Amino acid sequence: MPRTPHSSPHLRVMSVLGLLAALLLPLGMTFTPGAAAAPAADPVRVMPLGDSITGSPGCWRAVLWNRLVAGGYKDIDFVGTLPPQGCGQAHDGDNEGHGGELVTNVADQNLLPGRLASTRPDIVVMHFGTNDVWSSIAPDRILAAYTKLVAQMRASNPDMRILVAQLIPMNPSSCPGCAQRVVDFNARIPGWARATGTDRSPVTVVDQWTGFSTAADTYDGVHPNASGDDKIADRWFPALSAVLDAGVPQDPGDPGDPGGDPTACTARFRAVSSWQGGYQGEVTVTNTSAAAVPGWTATVAPADGARLTQLWNGSLTTAADGTATVRNAAWNGTLAPGASATFGFVATTPATAGTPAATVTCTGTAPAA
Numbered sequence: 287m288p289r290t291p292h293s294s295p296h297l298r299v300m301s302v303l304g305l306l307a308a309l310l311l312p313l314g315m316t317f318t319p320g321a322a323a324a325p326a327a328d329p330v331r332v333m334p335l336g337d338s339i340t341g342s343p344g345c346w347r348a349v350l351w352n353r354l355v356a357g358g359y360k361d362i363d364f365v366g367t368l369p370p371q372g373c374g375q376a377h378d379g380d381n382e383g384h385g386g387e388l389v390t391n392v393a394d395q396n397l398l399p400g401r402l403a404s405t406r407p408d409i410v411v412m413h414f415g416t417n418d419v420w421s422s423i424a425p426d427r428i429l430a431a432y433t434k435l436v437a438q439m440r441a442s443n444p445d446m447r448i449l450v451a452q453l454i455p456m457n458p459s460s461c462p463g464c465a466q467r468v469v470d471f472n473a474r475i476p477g478w479a480r481a482t483g484t485d486r487s488p489v490t491v492v493d494q495w496t497g498f499s500t501a502a503d504t505y506d507g508v509h510p511n512a513s514g515d516d517k518i519a520d521r522w523f524p525a526l527s528a529v530l531d532a533g534v535p536q537d538p539g540d541p542g543d544p545g546g547d548p549t550a551c552t553a554r555f556r557a558v559s560s561w562q563g564g565y566q567g568e569v570t571v572t573n574t575s576a577a578a579v580p581g582w583t584a585t586v587a588p589a590d591g592a593r594l595t596q597l598w599n600g601s602l603t604t605a606a607d608g609t610a611t612v613r614n615a616a617w618n619g620t621l622a623p624g625a626s627a628t629f630g631f632v633a634t635t636p637a638t639a640g641t642p643a644a645t646v647t648c649t650g651t652a653p654a655a
Contacts, residue, residue, distance in 0.1 A: 337388075338383065344383045387417065399442070409526070425471045450475060455499070476641050490645055493589040551571055567644065568630045582649065583649055589642075590639035600612040600629040
């Protein structure tokens, strides 16, 4: 009795592919067996790090997330070992905001490395230290904890971008000394950041204190209400978007891309001197790519309503919001790999301005093909 022949699995697959091709051709589409879609770039992973002001529920994260999405930032991923806590609007709610936590305890107990290993952030957005200030812990000890956490972040990712807040004001009825202690601690943060930041892993200070009212923007003198959430998100947004625009290295060891970003650079701000109503600042631009760049452009977003009025070693354009764009001079634009150029400026400030601070970023000019 003759056996009924059976088609092989290979023939069955080819038959299916042929059927798909027949269906797609009338639509002007083609199907190529074995073709694979190009892999999508990994999203940039952002860790919101802190205490109950960042979590519990920390609704400024929801406001910030939706503002980033509305601004066209699609390939981002907020990460953390804690889940969302509501907030009444859709957002990526993963976070590392542990209510009641002290940054000094996190450092002393080495709690951060495990959290970093679980989430692998590219950027850390940190508002941390409110409970330490409430507990009358000395600024030196809090800043030492900051330094340890930064070292742990860089051990996790040598290219970590770190945004550190000057804390929002605090004035609870049960802590009459807290208000001044926040002021005293915040005054120390810019100097610490200048000493701690590196070209590869910059530390950016974000002023969350100026313009924030404990009476209008908190519900208990400590934790933000809806208007406080909006203000916090408003301060994080330009600093975080500047880092996202500059690009975040995510795969420095990829052998298929030995040259890295041919226009990568970093910028660092330093206050040279200050006086009532103004200060002198300096920005150092460094070429972090593997090739020489023929020019560079830096942005300077001064804090506290400051405005750049004079500039040397570059050309200045100022936007309506005070953000300055600085392009290299004719003689300091070409930078070899690892080389730096510095420009200086004078800024005017309102009488109520705090310690000079600015968010700075840069991009290199692409070499001619």
